Amino acid sequence: MVLNMNEAFEILERTPKTLEALLSGLSEGWVTSNEGEGTWNPSEVIGHLIDGEKYNWIPRLKIMLTETEEKNFPVFDRFSHLKDYACLSIEDKLDEFSSLRKENIKKLKELIVEERQFELTGVHPEYGEVEARQLIATWAVHDLTHLAQITRVLAKRYTKEVGPWKGYLGILNK
Amino acid sequence: MVLNMNEAFEILERTPKTLEALLSGLSEGWVTSNEGEGTWNPSEVIGHLIDGEKYNWIPRLKIMLTETEEKNFPVFDRFSHLKDYACLSIEDKLDEFSSLRKENIKKLKELIVEERQFELTGVHPEYGEVEARQLIATWAVHDLTHLAQITRVLAKRYTKEVGPWKGYLGILNK
Numbered sequence: 156m157v158l159n160m161n162e163a164f165e166i167l168e169r170t171p172k173t174l175e176a177l178l179s180g181l182s183e184g185w186v187t188s189n190e191g192e193g194t195w196n197p198s199e200v201i202g203h204l205i206d207g208e209k210y211n212w213i214p215r216l217k218i219m220l221t222e223t224e225e226k227n228f229p230v231f232d233r234f235s236h237l238k239d240y241a242c243l244s245i246e247d248k249l250d251e252f253s254s255l256r257k258e259n260i261k262k263l264k265e266l267i268v269e270e271r272q273f274e275l276t277g278v279h280p281e282y283g284e285v286e287a288r289q290l291i292a293t294w295a296v297h298d299l300t301h302l303a304q305i306t307r308v309l310a311k312r313y314t315k316e317v318g319p320w321k322g323y324l325g326i327l328n329k
Numbered sequence: 330m331v332l333n334m335n336e337a338f339e340i341l342e343r344t345p346k347t348l349e350a351l352l353s354g355l356s357e358g359w360v361t362s363n364e365g366e367g368t369w370n371p372s373e374v375i376g377h378l379i380d381g382e383k384y385n386w387i388p389r390l391k392i393m394l395t396e397t398e399e400k401n402f403p404v405f406d407r408f409s410h411l412k413d414y415a416c417l418s419i420e421d422k423l424d425e426f427s428s429l430r431k432e433n434i435k436k437l438k439e440l441i442v443e444e445r446q447f448e449l450t451g452v453h454p455e456y457g458e459v460e461a462r463q464l465i466a467t468w469a470v471h472d473l474t475h476l477a478q479i480t481r482v483l484a485k486r487y488t489k490e491v492g493p494w495k496g497y498l499g500i501l502n503k
Contacts, residue, residue, distance in 0.1 A: 162356050166483065169351055176346040177476075182336050282493035292490035293498070299484040300500040302351075303477045309340065310473040316466035319456035324467065326474040 160267065166295040167260055171253035173302060174201065179249055186245050188312045197305045201248040202236030204301060208255035212294045213262055219277040219287045220266050227278045263291075334441065340469040341434055345427035347476060348375065353423055360419050362486045371479045375422040376410030378475060382429035386468045387436055393451040393461045394440050401452045437465075 178186065178197055189196040195203065211231045218226060240248060267273075273288035310326045321327050352360065352371055363370040369377065385405045392400060414422060441447075447462035484500045495501050 159358075162358060165355055165359065169355075172350040173347055176350040177343055181339055181343075184333075184336060185339065279493070285492060285494070289490065289492035289494060292487040292492075293494040296484045296487050296491055296494075296498050296501065299480045300498050303480040303484070303500050306473045306477040306480065310470045310477070313466040313470050316463065317470055318459060318463035318466075319453070320459070320463060320467040320470075324470050324474050326477050327470065 160291070163291050163295050164260060164263075166298060167256065167263075170204075170298040170302065171249070171256050174204075174305070175249050175253070177302075177305065178245060181245075185309055185312065188308060190308055190311055194308075195304075197308055198245040198248060199237060200301050200305050200308075201245060201252055202240040202243075203233065204298070205240065205248060205252050205255060206232070206236045207294075207297065208252065208259055212290070213259050213266075215277055215290060216263065216266060216287060219275045219290065220272055226276065228280060230280060334465070337465050337469050338434060338437075340472060341430065341437075344378075344472040344476065345423070345430050348378075348479070349423050349427070351476075351479065352419060355419075359483055359486065362482060364482055364485055368482075369478075371482055372419040372422060373411060374475050374479050374482075375419060375426055376414040376417075377407065378472070379414065379422060379426050379429060380406070380410045381468075381471065382426065382433055386464070387433050387440075389451055389464060390437070390440060390461060393449045393464065394446055400450065402454060404454060 178201070181197075186198050187196050189199075210229075215228050218228060243251070267287075273286065273291075275287045276284045277287075277290075279285045307326050307329060310324070314321065314327050317324060317327070352375070355371075360372050361370050363373075384403075389402050392402060417425070441461075447460065447465075449461045450458045451461075451464075453459045481500050481503060484498070488495065488501050491498060491501070
C-alpha cells in the first residue's frame with residue numbers, strides 16, 4: 156500500500172474532535188487518573204500531543220522538504236510538557252491542541268505539493284535516514300497510539316470494579 | 330474506590346460521540362481494514378456494540394434488578410452482528426448505536442434509584458454470581474476496550490508505512 160496523503164489527513168483531522176468528545180467535561184477523577192508512578196494521565200497525554208505539534212512533526216518535515224544542508228532533526232523533549240503546561244486545564248489543552256493541529260494541517264498542505272516530495276529525507280537521531288512519507292504515517296499512528304493510551308488509562312481506573320469480568324477485558328491486562 | 334454512578338455515566342454517554350468523531354466520513358480503506366482473518370474491522374466493532382445495547386447490558390441488568398426467580402443471564406451471541414448488519418453502512422451503525430445508547434442510559438437511570446441496588450446479583454454463564462455494580466463498570470470498560478481496538482486496527486494499516494518508527498509505536502506491536 157502506498158501512503159495516500161488524503162487518507163493520512165483524515166486521521167490527523169479527526170484526532171482533536173475525537174479527544175474532545177472523549178475527554179471534555181470529564182470528572183477530575185478520570186482526567187487525573189494514570190497507570191502508576193512515571194505514567195501520564197489523559198491531561199498529560201494532551202500536553203505531549205501539543206508539544207508534538209509545536210516541536211516535532213512540522214519542524215522535522217520542514218528540514219526534510221526544504222533545501223538545507225542540515226538534515227539532522229533537532230532533539231524533541233518528550234517530558235517538557237509536564238512542567239510547561241502544569242497549570243493548564245484539560246479544556247485549555249484540548250483547545251490549544253485543536254488550534255495547533257488546524258494550523259499544521261494547513262502548513263502540511265502547503266509544504267507537500269507533489270508525490271515526489273514523499274521521498275525526501277531527514278536524519279533521525281536514533282533511526283538515521285527517514286523519509287517524509289514515513290514521518291507523515293508516523294504522525295497519524297502517533298495520534299492513534301495516544302488515543303489508545305488514554306482509553307487504556309481510563310479503563311484501568313475500573314480494574315477492581317469490573318470484578319470477574321477482568322479476564323475478558325484485555326485492555327485491563329496490558 | 331467505590332463505583333460512582335455519575336462517573337460511569339460520563340463514559341457511557343461519551344462513547345457514541347467519540348466513535349462518530351473518529352469514524353464518521355472516513356474512507357472505505359480505513360473502515361474496512363482489520364487485523365487479519367477472523368478479526369473485526371471498525372464497522373464490525375460498531376455492530377458488536379449495537380448488539381451489546383440490544384441484548385446484553387440492559388437485559389442483564391433487568392434480571393439483576395427485578396424480582397425474578399430466574400437470575401441466569403441469557404446467552405449473548407458475539408457474532409450475530411456480522412450477518413445481521415452486513416448491509417448497513419458505518420454511518421447507519423453509528424446512528425443506531427447512538428440512539429440505542431441514549432435510550433439505555435435513560436433506562437439505566439430509571440432502573441437504579443438507590444445505591445443498595447448496586448449489590449443485586451445475577452448469574453453469568455461463565456463467571457457465576459456477579460453484582461450490578463460490576464456489570465455497570467464492565468459496560469463502561471467494554472466501550473473503552475473497543476475504542477482501543479478500533480484505534481489499534483486503524484493504526485496497523487500503516488505498519489509498513491511508518492518505516493523505522495515501528496519500534497517506537499507500541500500499538501503496532503500488539
